């Protein structure tokens with residue numbers, strides 16, 4: 256496979272709270288699995304993420320907590336950066352949108368689009384809070400949802416029924432800052448008339464062509480992503496304000512314009528580009544190779560609530576600016592629920608990543624495994640502690656860990672840890688070897704098609720195959736009668752163990768390191784997996800347990816934490 260360049264982005268995390276398992280399962284873990292796989296294939300990858308540090312919610316929270324927005328973003332940026340790193344989410348850079356390079360990049364986008372007449376400027380009447388003397392961002396306005404009747408819908412969205420709203424649609428709107436009824440006041444903004452881009456967007460999303468040239472295969476896009484885009488386009492794209500009356504954010508770079516910032520969806524996605532610039536400058540690379548070279552594959556990992564921004568709005572901005580590539584795929588996930596209910600930060604119905612790290616020390620891979628095995632790739636899924644326990648004890652411990660343990664113990668018992676030779680093969684051996692050699696191909700294809708659950712299943716099937724092979728051939732019964740046969744069986748089993756260490760790395764990087772240490776192996780390339788990964792007479796080390804059984808009591812503790 257020829258080496259290619261990839262720019263892989265994971266949704267910028269809003270820096271007003273800690274990371275939870277819904278975030279990890281939604282975007283960051285699949286992105287990390289994908290990137291680790293690409294790297295093991297020898298590709299050149301920029302893996303981009305960071306904190307989204309602007310927007311009304313941060314100023315609102317700062318006001319409530321009586322601190323500055325800067326204090327909030329500093330706290331959560333550092334906290335989340337550390338948590339990601341401890342979970343083995345291995346970004347090339349975890350940047351922040353409060354950096355100067357980002358403000359300059361976002362302002363350049365605005366100025367270029369303004370110069371090219373991409374925007375239209377309009378004066379409208381908008382909600383204004385007279386007590387606080389400011390225009391109210393959509394999030395600052397609350398009222399009754401016109402679609403479902405929910406009493407506390409926000410000006411941009413109803414969290415009950417999920418409808419996207421505009422503040423004008425709310426029944427009995429009030430300011431969440433003062434509780435007063437806002438008045439309408441004139442203000443001017445720059446709008447992106449998205450309807451003007453409908454034609455090429457439709458062609459790009461439905462056929463994967465751009466100005467009649469092949470761009471991507473639309474069959475590789477998830478049906479929910481295409482479905483959501485089509486429904487937006489079919490119901491008619493509208494113009495959307497790209498500026499806001501706020502003081503916290505990227506300032507509109509025009510003279511005589513005061514107290515206006517760029518709309519967060521013009522600001523945050525450009526954060527991927529400014530982060531790439533920063534990373535490139537620190538690593539002696541040219542950032543333009545990752546954003547302007549048509550051979551580079553751009554992939555956005557996001558949750559389903561961000562589909563419209565990454566598949567419609569950001570592509571319009573990139574194309575209108577000119578020279579930028581568009582995403583080859585946007586493998587958005589659905590939502591992960593928790594114990595049958597929607598995850599909720601405000602109701603504390605969540606498993607916080609930093610708390611998990613503290614409660615389950617050294618067990619990052621267990622959560623990575625469970626979150627990938629139950630990932631909401633095509634529909635919403637449910638995380639339960641009972642399932643977590645069962646997957647750890649019945650799969651990781653009983654299948655994967657048990658197989659490795661048997662291989663290592665037997666190799667030490669018979670040959671002091673020195674790998675025996677592979678002698679004459681039976682038909683059954685050949686069948687096993689064939690399956691072993693095929694696993695990396697099947698897993699690779701699944702990962703390239705963003706089917707991470709399927710790939711993980713194949714990984715566990717390989718460990719299962721190893722266990723079955725040992726159980727069927729019973730080398731411990733043959734040690735005296737047929738030494739040649741035992742050597743062959745164990746050689747094949749050791750090759751399976753070695754392959755597992757390479758193939759598990761994208762999913763369980765900490766386990767891969769442990770397994771490499773046990774096997775005294777430093778193989779990192781995907782193509783190394785297979786029958787010849789470990790040579791004869793190679794010395795392997797004594798084993799340690801890869802996984803530990805988790806007791807019921809530990810899970811009960813976690814459940815009681817939730818309902819506190």
Ligand SMILES: [Zn+2]
Nearest residue numbers: 400403413416
């Ligand atoms: Zn509603």
